[in-house]
Amino acid sequence: MLGCMLYIQCDNPACAAINYVPLGKRHKDPNTKGVVWDINTKLGAAMLHAGIGERQINKFLTVLNMKAIHHKSLKKSEREVGKAIENVAKESVRRALFEEKEATCKQSNDSNELITVSVDGGWQKRGSGKCYNSLSGAS
Template sequence: MINAGVGEQEINNILAYMNLPFVNKKKLKNRERNIGKSFEVVAAQSCSRAVEYEIRNSKETDEQWVEVSADGGWQKRGTGHSNNSLSGHVTIVGKSSRKCSSFGVAKKCRFCKNAIRRKVPATKHKCGKNWTGSSKAMGAFLTLKCLQDLKRKGLEVNALTMDDDTSTYTRVKRCPFSVPSKNNTIMI
């Protein structure tokens, strides 16, 4: 629910279809926060296992290249002129394991954003904001953050394959540990 953009109304529609009682917004939000913590722990463990597999596989096969693939997106589609999504995400998948090795989510807060726009103090809320830049820059930032996370875990990535997101491509190429290549693969 948290990352799928499904809210109270959609959940209640599903429950009504199954002839189950409705849930109120406050209870739903509390459950979402409790379960969300467990999801994050399980996701981190899964990524760690995928990284361990990639490291082990590169040593066993004596491959000089450790390749990963990265892709990202926003919860609200940009038009090229307007990139104003409140959240974005990036996932990095290892070539050998074909599993998620790292991921990142950047969030802006609509309560804080509205308070700044109206020049009033923000209402009391649980702020999950971890991003203040433009929505377009989220993907590049998260990709670099994920690559640094993989390096910290001991996975030396030598090649990154991604789509034609030029801002991410340029930022990764400028990174101190990258070596440029052609097409949509960046050799690191």
């Protein structure tokens, strides 16, 4: 991974003590309760933000002459950040719903006014001669 610890041994042969020098900050991963490097969590955020995966990150690191990162480690970072992003999104939706409810009730002077919503969705189909329906869709 990108965060690491330097082990520096004392030059004095009588001492030979090893000093541990962290090359960055660390924090506790709320999902695994383990201690992780901030830079690795930021890498997970960068992957999600840029929409790139393990292959692209490792190609990028390899071009920079840096060691590739195991896909399981990258996934762990992505999951940590993903959970946080999901929580922010849920809170944002909850707040927007509350504001919409308030505005609707204010307009109609009825505190129990129902909010009408309209949703449309669909999924991919292919005209290959065979019936094909995609498992994923958008709404």
